[in-house]
Amino acid sequence: MTAQDGREHQGLADRRARSFSESFKCLFKPSRSRGASPSNVTRLPYRSSSSSPKRNSEPPRRSTISAQLDPKAPSVWQHTYTLRRCSPGMPKLFKHAGSEASNSPTRRRSRSNKKEEAKNESPGSFGSTSNDFRGTQGLRSRSSSNSSCDGSNGTTTSSESHWAMDSLLDHSDNDVIPYRGSNKDVLNARDKVPDDFIDSYEEDALHRATSYPISLPPKQLYHEGLYTIRSHTDGKSLKSLPRFAGADLTCIIEQDGFKVYEDGSHEHNVKVMEIVTKLEKSESLPVHRQGSLSKPKLGIALSGLFKHHKDECDIENALSLLPNENGSETNHKKQATDQSCDKNGKGDSNSIPPTQNKKDYLKIVNPDASLGDDELKLINSLSSKIHTSLQHYLHEKNLKPAACAREEAPTFQESYGHPVGTVGAGAYGEVKVCARSRTDSDIPPFQTYHDDKFIYYAVKELKPKTNNDLERFCTKITSEFIIGHSLSHYHKNGQKPAPNILSVFDILESSSSFIEVMEFCPAGDLYGMLVDKSKSKGRLHPLEADCFMKQLLHGVKFMHDHGIAHCDLKPENILFYPHGLLKICDFGTSSVFQTAWERRVHTQKGIIGSEPYMAPEEFVNGEYYDPRLIDCWSCGVVYVSMVLGHHLWKVASREKDISFDTFCKETTRTKEFKVFEELKHVNSELAPTRKIALYCIFQWEPKKRISIDKLLGMQWMKHTNCCLIYESS
Ligand SMILES: Nc1ncnc2c1ncn2[C@@H]1O[C@H](COP(=O)(O)OP(=O)(O)OP(=O)(O)O)[C@@H](O)[C@H]1O
Numbered sequence: 001m002t003a004q005d006g007r008e009h010q011g012l013a014d015r016r017a018r019s020f021s022e023s024f025k026c027l028f029k030p031s032r033s034r035g036a037s038p039s040n041v042t043r044l045p046y047r048s049s050s051s052s053p054k055r056n057s058e059p060p061r062r063s064t065i066s067a068q069l070d071p072k073a074p075s076v077w078q079h080t081y082t083l084r085r086c087s088p089g090m091p092k093l094f095k096h097a098g099s100e101a102s103n104s105p106t107r108r109r110s111r112s113n114k115k116e117e118a119k120n121e122s123p124g125s126f127g128s129t130s131n132d133f134r135g136t137q138g139l140r141s142r143s144s145s146n147s148s149c150d151g152s153n154g155t156t157t158s159s160e161s162h163w164a165m166d167s168l169l170d171h172s173d174n175d176v177i178p179y180r181g182s183n184k185d186v187l188n189a190r191d192k193v194p195d196d197f198i199d200s201y202e203e204d205a206l207h208r209a210t211s212y213p214i215s216l217p218p219k220q221l222y223h224e225g226l227y228t229i230r231s232h233t234d235g236k237s238l239k240s241l242p243r244f245a246g247a248d249l250t251c252i253i254e255q256d257g258f259k260v261y262e263d264g265s266h267e268h269n270v271k272v273m274e275i276v277t278k279l280e281k282s283e284s285l286p287v288h289r290q291g292s293l294s295k296p297k298l299g300i301a302l303s304g305l306f307k308h309h310k311d312e313c314d315i316e317n318a319l320s321l322l323p324n325e326n327g328s329e330t331n332h333k334k335q336a337t338d339q340s341c342d343k344n345g346k347g348d349s350n351s352i353p354p355t356q357n358k359k360d361y362l363k364i365v366n367p368d369a370s371l372g373d374d375e376l377k378l379i380n381s382l383s384s385k386i387h388t389s390l391q392h393y394l395h396e397k398n399l400k401p402a403a404c405a406r407e408e409a410p411t412f413q414e415s416y417g418h419p420v421g422t423v424g425a426g427a428y429g430e431v432k433v434c435a436r437s438r439t440d441s442d443i444p445p446f447q448t449y450h451d452d453k454f455i456y457y458a459v460k461e462l463k464p465k466t467n468n469d470l471e472r473f474c475t476k477i478t479s480e481f482i483i484g485h486s487l488s489h490y491h492k493n494g495q496k497p498a499p500n501i502l503s504v505f506d507i508l509e510s511s512s513s514f515i516e517v518m519e520f521c522p523a524g525d526l527y528g529m530l531v532d533k534s535k536s537k538g539r540l541h542p543l544e545a546d547c548f549m550k551q552l553l554h555g556v557k558f559m560h561d562h563g564i565a566h567c568d569l570k571p572e573n574i575l576f577y578p579h580g581l582l583k584i585c586d587f588g589t590s591s592v593f594q595t596a597w598e599r600r601v602h603t604q605k606g607i608i609g610s611e612p613y614m615a616p617e618e619f620v621n622g623e624y625y626d627p628r629l630i631d632c633w634s635c636g637v638v639y640v641s642m643v644l645g646h647h648l649w650k651v652a653s654r655e656k657d658i659s660f661d662t663f664c665k666e667t668t669r670t671k672e673f674k675v676f677e678e679l680k681h682v683n684s685e686l687a688p689t690r691k692i693a694l695y696c697i698f699q700w701e702p703k704k705r706i707s708i709d710k711l712l713g714m715q716w717m718k719h720t721n722c723c724l725i726y727e728s729s
Contacts, residue, residue, distance in 0.1 A: 253682075256533070258544045264721050266543060268580025270523035271532065275421035275433055280451050285420065285435055316413040318510035321385050322378075362597040369563040370486040372596035378485075382507065383478045389509055390470050412508060416457045416517055423524070424572075426586070428473065429461035429513065433520055447488075447503045448519040449577065456520040457505070463513045476588050477514055481507045483564055483587035484518070499724055500555030502575060502585040521575035521583050526638070530571055534645055542681045543721070544580075545642040546690075550712075550722040551582035552638065556631050557708045559584070563594035565627030568609045569634035571641060580723050591627045601626065613637045616652040616660075616700045629702045632711065636697035648675065652700070664700060673698075689715040 253260035257269030279285070364372060417436025424431040435454040442455060449456045464473035484504030488497050497503065503519035523529075526548070533539050540548070552574065559566055566573075566584060573586040589609065593602045603624035607614065615633035617625040633652075640648055649659040667673050676694050681687035693716045696706035711717060 253541065253543070255541045255544075256536075256538060258541050260541075260543055266547065266721060266723065268544060268547070268576075268578075268723065270529060270576045270578050270580060272522050272578050273421075273423065273433075273524055275423070276449075276456070276522045279420060279435060279454060283453070285417070285437065285454065316411065316418055318412045318508035318515050320506050320508050321382055321514075322506060323381070364596045365599050366563065366594060366596050368561060369594055369596040369598075370483065371563060371592050375482055375486050379478060379482055382481065383474060385509070386474050386478060386514065389514075390464070390474065412510075412515070415506075416459065417455070419459065423458065426460065427588075428465065428476065429463050431458055431460045433457070434459050434517075447505075449522045456522065458518040458520040460516040460518065461513050462516060477507070477516070479590065479592075480586070480588040481516055483590045483592070484516075484585075487559060487562065487564065487587070488519075498555060498558035500551050500582050500584055501558060502583040504587075518585070519583070521577055521585075523576035523578045526571035526574040526576070526642070529576070530641060530645065539645040540642045542643055543683075545639060546686075546716075546720040547580065547722045548574075548582055548642060549635070549639045550717055550720045551724060552584070552635055553708055553712050553717065554724075554726055555582065555584040556635060557712060559590075560628050560631070560708055563592055563596075565591045565593055565631050566634075567591050567627055567630060568613075569631055569638060570610045570613045571638060572610075574638065593627050601628075603627070609634065611651050612647045612649070614652060615702065615705075616654075617702050619651070619653040619656075625702055628707065629705050632697055632705055632708050635708070635711075636694060639697075640694070643679065644675070663698075667695075667698075686716055686719060689719075693717070 249261040249263055249265070251259045252262050253266075257271075258266065259269070260266045413436075415436075417434045419432045420435050421433050422430050423433050434457045436457075438450065438453060438455055444450075446455060448458075462473070462477050464470050481504060484502065485507075487501045488503035502521070504516065505519070506517040508515045508517065530540070552569075556566060556569065564587075566587070566589075568586060568589045569584070573584060575583045575585050577583075591604055591608070593604070594600070603626055605622060605624045607618050609618070609630070613634040615625070615630040617623055618630060637647065648663065649657045651657045652660050654661040654664055663673055673695070676691050679687070679691065679694075681690060693706070693711060693714050696714075697711065699705040706714075
């Protein structure tokens with residue numbers, strides 16, 4: 001190669017590198033220039049439907065904030081905040097800093113070996129109050145839909161700031177009177193962590209079962225022959241779930257279907273959605289109403305963009321936007337290509353980059369990254385198709401893909417069946433469950449929920465909200481699909497997909513919307529589970545919460561190992577199978593912090609996620625942070641919500657939330673936080689190491705916070721019995 005050749009080659013590589021990084025910036029980190037301003041922050045209340053397992057009285061779910069905060073722009077949030085209601089009798093776990101805390105016996109550390117061991121795990125003490133929380137003045141308070149607001153400017157009254165405990169699990173019964181106490185009342189409110197964790201079981205047996213080091217039964221005991229696997233859980237990833245129906249083990253704890261056996265193993269029994277239980281009893285699928293999935297509902301204003309015409313092809317005739325398995329393009333692609341060909345036969349300029357140019361691509365330095373050459377091609381191809389479709393819609397020239405469908409491709413209906421109910425609602429549409437009858441050609445293992453008769457799929461319908469939203473919409477669905485798809489189809493280097501990541505199968509286009517097809521989780525989400533628990537005044541058993549936490553951390557670790565941070569971990573995005581298999585979903589706001597061509601981890605800035613779960617550094621204007629550490633913080637908030645049944649604060653900003661400020665002051669002054677100190681665990685050996693882990697997670701200075709990897713290596717997680725067996729643990 002001559003010097004000039006070399007320079008040209010280098011120049012080409014540089015240009016590609018720039019275009020890759022721009023492409024990724026655009027796709028995964030919407031910049032201001034692309035219209036992502038704080039005013040784009042949106043919130044959709046949960047829309048219940050008759051077929052939905054959620055009841056009308058269910059408290060509103062947390063919306064995701066996915067805008068970059070512009071430090072200079074006036075920060076007016078359109079995000080509405082529903083005031084959390086506390087019943088007068090609800091626990092108030094804070095007490096005033098400086099009162100009894102410093103003399104509390106709980107402060108006196110025991111000198112026992114176990115505690116010493118736990119102490120040794122501590123990475124250091126908490127940061128000082130001098131910790132600079134700049135820039136939160138940029139965040140105005142939000143208007144509230146059912147709260148007291150001081151007029152139209154959206155600022156909240158002082159009573160809002162008195163909500164020390166932001167109860168996740170509102171008691172929505174009519175007779176619950178919102179707590180309107182003063183600051184002092186709230187801060188002085190003492191509440192003992194209830195002792196009712198420990199039920200009526202034999203203490204000795206429990207101690208044996210939960211003391212560590214615990215020896216799990218040898219792996220061969222998990223053989224299907226010994227443990228009964230229910231018909232609907234014989235999916236591939238569920239094979240490893242231990243079931244004890246056939247084993248002669250005494251159950252020593254039973255709480256709401258969660259059972260712990262004398263050898264320390266346990267069994268979850270998460271409530272299955274009504275839609276599924278009904279369907280399981282029926283012999284055939286309900287009579288199908290054509291077009292039921294695609295029909296726009298009243299109240300979804302699409303500004304006339306997506307008019308539903310009766311004669312239009314509906315979603316069940318939607319066509320996949322993905323290339324066929326053999327690499328050839330889908331029918332839809334052919335159709336789009338036909339349309340985009342000009343008279344001279346020139347093709348679509350945005351088509352997949354030709355493979356002969358592969359040598360010009362940047363060198364792969366991080367083969368573990370989820371985003372590599374293949375994904376980049378898919379991103380280019382998908383975003384080009386989505387853009388084209390949106391332009392067609394904009395000018396009301398519908399593609400009518402079904403009308404042009406070619407014979408060889410299976411229809412939506414053939415692949416995924418038809419809708420049988422609604423399971424949730426997101427920012428851009430509803431999530432439905434589709435079911436189809438099993439046929440002889442369906443050979444297990446399946447990557448989604450199924451029973452003897454049917455195979456189920458979750459189908460997310462995605463429609464832009466307004467004409468101005470198209471760019472953001474395109475980014476959201478492309479990143480959501482690509483990230484979910486690449487994580488759930490991870491076969492690089494012979495690795496298997498992670499059991500705790502929701503599989504994303506397909507993205508299709510109908511005449512009126514885009515449709516993402518995913519694995520279906522029949523037991524719903526953690527949010528619903530916690531709401532149900534709160535209604536019976538219960539909460540998750542700590543051993544159950546620990547198992548879920550371990551699965552959550554393993555799922556997040558998998559994402560981090562492949563260059564992706566979730567950035568919106570919250571109970572609504574954590575789904576379950578009936579036997580407790582946990583799946584992380586919703587990659588719409590996930591961040592690619594490292595691609596296959598990068599060795600460096602990218603930091604990011606701005607607010608992303610859902611308020612109570614966001615880490616403090618996100619609220620500091622202009623500050624760049626490591627997205628992996630915000631995931632770790634969110635996992636901590638999720639865990640605390642599981643074991644306490646409510647949030648510790650509603651927003652991790654000292655200026656905005658007195659509860660968070662109290663936490664910071666208390667931990668700075670006393671190096672302890674009363675809630676963590678008093679948190680009980682059935683296993684007295686695990687309690688101290690869990691406490692240390694919580695302190696390590698809730699370090700408000702990100703550089704002192706523990707990583708997910710290290711958290712999994714702590715005694716707490718190492719000795720947590722999990723119903724999935726991970727190779728690394
Ligand atoms: N695969 C699935 N199986 C079962 N339920 C699901 C599935 N996917 C989503 N849901 C339900 O639908 C709800 C909304 O889904 P999701 O969070 O993916 O929507 P979204 O548009 O990304 O929401 P947002 O952006 O507001 O967080 C979830 O909280 C969950 O209850």
